[in-house]
Amino acid sequence: MPDVTIPGLVLAAILVNNVVFAQFLGICPYLGVSKRLDTALGMGMAVVFVMVMAVAITWPIQHYLLAPGALGEEIDLSYLSTIAFILVIASLVQLVEIVLKKVLPALYQALGIYLPLITTNCAILGVAILAHRQQLSFLQGLIFAAASAVGFILAIMLFAGLRESLEQRDVPESLAGAPIAFITAGILAMAFMGFAGLGG
Amino acid sequence: MVTNVLYPALFLGGLGAVLSFILLLAARKFAVYEDPLVAAVLDALPNANCGACGYPGCRQFALEYVKSRDTNMFCPPGGREVAVKVAGLLGLEASPGEAPVAMVLCLGSRDKTKQIGRYEGLDDCRAAALIDGGTKVCPYGCLGYASCERACDYGAICMEDGLARVDGEKCVGCGACVAACPRGIIRMGPRGTRVWVACSSHDTGKAVRGYCEVGCIGCKRCVKVCPDDAMQFDDFLARVDHEKCTACGACIAACPRDTIVGVGLTAEALARAYPPAEAGSEGESDGESDGGRS
Numbered sequence: 001m002p003d004v005t006i007p008g009l010v011l012a013a014i015l016v017n018n019v020v021f022a023q024f025l026g027i028c029p030y031l032g033v034s035k036r037l038d039t040a041l042g043m044g045m046a047v048v049f050v051m052v053m054a055v056a057i058t059w060p061i062q063h064y065l066l067a068p069g070a071l072g073e074e075i076d077l078s079y080l081s082t083i084a085f086i087l088v089i090a091s092l093v094q095l096v097e098i099v100l101k102k103v104l105p106a107l108y109q110a111l112g113i114y115l116p117l118i119t120t121n122c123a124i125l126g127v128a129i130l131a132h133r134q135q136l137s138f139l140q141g142l143i144f145a146a147a148s149a150v151g152f153i154l155a156i157m158l159f160a161g162l163r164e165s166l167e168q169r170d171v172p173e174s175l176a177g178a179p180i181a182f183i184t185a186g187i188l189a190m191a192f193m194g195f196a197g198l199g200g
Numbered sequence: 201m202v203t204n205v206l207y208p209a210l211f212l213g214g215l216g217a218v219l220s221f222i223l224l225l226a227a228r229k230f231a232v233y234e235d236p237l238v239a240a241v242l243d244a245l246p247n248a249n250c251g252a253c254g255y256p257g258c259r260q261f262a263l264e265y266v267k268s269r270d271t272n273m274f275c276p277p278g279g280r281e282v283a284v285k286v287a288g289l290l291g292l293e294a295s296p297g298e299a300p301v302a303m304v305l306c307l308g309s310r311d312k313t314k315q316i317g318r319y320e321g322l323d324d325c326r327a328a329a330l331i332d333g334g335t336k337v338c339p340y341g342c343l344g345y346a347s348c349e350r351a352c353d354y355g356a357i358c359m360e361d362g363l364a365r366v367d368g369e370k371c372v373g374c375g376a377c378v379a380a381c382p383r384g385i386i387r388m389g390p391r392g393t394r395v396w397v398a399c400s401s402h403d404t405g406k407a408v409r410g411y412c413e414v415g416c417i418g419c420k421r422c423v424k425v426c427p428d429d430a431m432q433f434d435d436f437l438a439r440v441d442h443e444k445c446t447a448c449g450a451c452i453a454a455c456p457r458d459t460i461v462g463v464g465l466t467a468e469a470l471a472r473a474y475p476p477a478e479a480g481s482e483g484e485s486d487g488e489s490d491g492g493r494s
Contacts (some may be wrong), residue, residue, distance in 0.1 A: 065211070075207050084215060095226050102230035127486040
């Protein structure tokens with residue numbers, strides 16, 4: 001295991017290597033569900049939940065099934081991690097949805113449509129893969145996932161807030177709507193580049 | 201080598217099989233019983249998830265509908281047709297629903313307003329508005345060329361003597377007429393009991409007197425007499441705040457020009473609005489006042 005301190009890991013995942021601004025993962029929900037603050041928060045909470053679950057389940061799969069030599073001397077299936085993770089995450093989300101509907105209807109209602117939407121959120125897969133590429137331990141992986149999700153919430157909430165106040169502004173007609181959203185996202189991403197030196 | 205294909209295929213196949221087995225078990229074990237009526241109601245709804253009913257989506261509407269069996273819940277885009285269908289699924293009778301209803305903010309029929317010139321253009325309000333506003337002198341009133349009547353898919357608007365009239369029973373509250381009127385004199389109001397100032401003129405009282413017998417002259421008597429503070433007054437024109445109005449009829453009685461119209465008033469309000477000497481003089485309230493609307 002590499003020598004990573006927990007605060008360093010958390011800070012790096014939230015600010016320096018922010019999933020959206022530095023890794024460019026999860027751009028679709030970032031642009032799609034950021035028109036209003038409350039939907040952005042809903043999406044963000046669902047991402048936290050699923051991201052941690054995804055790392056919790058893909059880490060053992062990676063280490064006990066896919067790692068070179070895990071299943072047998074000559075068998076190296078590590079190149080299958082992407083497709084295996086997709087399969088596992090999609091099933092996981094489905095499973096979580098079924099279980100939540102029965103066990104915690106309130107949470108199911110709150111996460112609502114965001115849960116199935118997350119199946120296609122590349123940030124989930126991205127973080128699961130990053131967690132094992134950085135050779136984190138299981139616990140570190142979970143913390144990394146949670147911090148990355150917090151970074152996602154930070155990004156999407158900031159952006160949703162900006163977009164909400166942009167609605168009130170007199171945007172030139174040719175820039176109204178998606179163009180100004182992209183410009184805003186670009187400026188926000190540049191602002192986050194200021195954290196680049198933080199993690200060293 | 202065969203194993204290069206075999207192992208990954210076995211692995212992914214096995215993973216898929218295990219996962220689907222888990223999902224199958226979970227679906228069995230955690231199955232949530234759902235009233236089949238919910239699915240049926242959901243099918244009958246437009247499934248546009250527009251939120252016009254006040255619920256986040258059609259599914260929430262269907263759930264609540266089946267749970268409460270409240271036929272007053274209304275799907276505005278689905279209109280009357282869907283309301284009847286959905287109520288039928290639950291074995292209930294559809295109520296007229298709570299969709300808004302159109303109100304024409306003008307009473308200036310041809311005999312009550314001053315006319316000038318002759319209009320021979322397209323028989324359409326929008327065309328007339330582009331030229332010089334048809335033949336009525338009033339620059340705010342109903343043009344009378346039936347654009348709203350044509351816009352209405354439900355036959356709820358008809359022209360009477362150069363003035364649009366809404367049949368509240370047929371109106372589904374879609375708002376097509378509001379968009380069609382170039383003068384913006386049609387507004388959506390609450391269904392059921394409602395009172396409104398049927399004039400859109402922002403001209404001074406003197407000017408209105410000059411061209412219309414029934415226009416608002418801005419005397420503010422309705423504002424003073426209203427016990428609920430529901431009458432707003434702005435730019436020489438009174439307007440009813442439907443949130444505050446209790447349809448007591450006081451303003452209708454106070455209006456010296458008979459500009460204020462009430463629909464579905466209670467007997468008490470009717471008596472106050474139209475004191476015996478003038479009782480029955482208001483035609484528009486007849487059709488619905490005894491209709492028992494919710």
